[in-house]
Amino acid sequence: EAAVTQSPRSKVAVTGGKVTLSCHQTNNHDYMYWYRQDTGHGLRLIHYSYVADSTEKGDIPDGYKASRPSQENFSLILELASLSQTAVYFCASRPQGAGQDTQYFGPGTRLLVL
Amino acid sequence: GQQVQQSPTSLVLQEGENAELQCNFSTSLNSMQWFYQRPGGSLISVFYNPSGTKQSGRLTSTTVIKERRSSLHISSSQITDSGTYLCAMERDSGYNKLTFGKGTVLLVSP
Numbered sequence: 001e002a003a004v005t006q007s008p009r010s011k012v013a014v015t016g017g018k019v020t021l022s023c024h025q026t027n028n029h030d031y032m033y034w035y036r037q038d039t040g041h042g043l044r045l046i047h048y049s050y051v052a053d054s055t056e057k058g059d060i061p062d063g064y065k066a067s068r069p070s071q072e073n074f075s076l077i078l079e080l081a082s083l084s085q086t087a088v089y090f091c092a093s094r095p096q097g098a099g100q101d102t103q104y105f106g107p108g109t110r111l112l113v114l
Numbered sequence: 115g116q117q118v119q120q121s122p123t124s125l126v127l128q129e130g131e132n133a134e135l136q137c138n139f140s141t142s143l144n145s146m147q148w149f150y151q152r153p154g155g156s157l158i159s160v161f162y163n164p165s166g167t168k169q170s171g172r173l174t175s176t177t178v179i180k181e182r183r184s185s186l187h188i189s190s191s192q193i194t195d196s197g198t199y200l201c202a203m204e205r206d207s208g209y210n211k212l213t214f215g216k217g218t219v220l221l222v223s224p
Contacts, residue, residue, distance in 0.1 A: 031209060042200065042216040043157075050209050058211070090157065094210055102147055102159040103212060 004106035019078040023091030030096035032074040036087040081113045120215035133188040137201035144204045146177045146184040151198045191222045
């Protein structure tokens, strides 16, 4: 069974502060993703990575940075947190390539920016 | 505009009734997937369905790529089916990126 963990599970941050969300997977998957979920918007892709030491912009990358220091770890960084970044953040991993496989999601991090 | 449209937005059933959830997409894609999410919970894959019909227990997914639609049928609904069902299209631009619909919130009452 795929295992994706996230930390912290919840966080309260102040506007303008720096926030780092961490994701760790033990699946040996090459691909990793960061999504945010908001009421009325569903899940939207922020950043993704297909190999360690490389990240790519997703659909809504503004205000976010990502870091993939190893195959297992993928971080999402909010350098200057804003109220609009209050949301639930999900990390996911997936094996590389074609085939009938899916993305495996972590439990989510609930972020509240005040 | 919204590339993935789900309907209905919400649905209330009595236990034992059937449900039909729809997903329509506006761009080309590789496959369609369905996920289930409990309130406050994570996403769990229900179906990976690039085309045709797949069944798993009381759940059936049908995807017709050329018509750009997918459906999820739940038969004999149970209280434990309550939650949000999200469809997602896997884009053909590589790296298996997903675009999600906004979800259908299902409530099954006794």
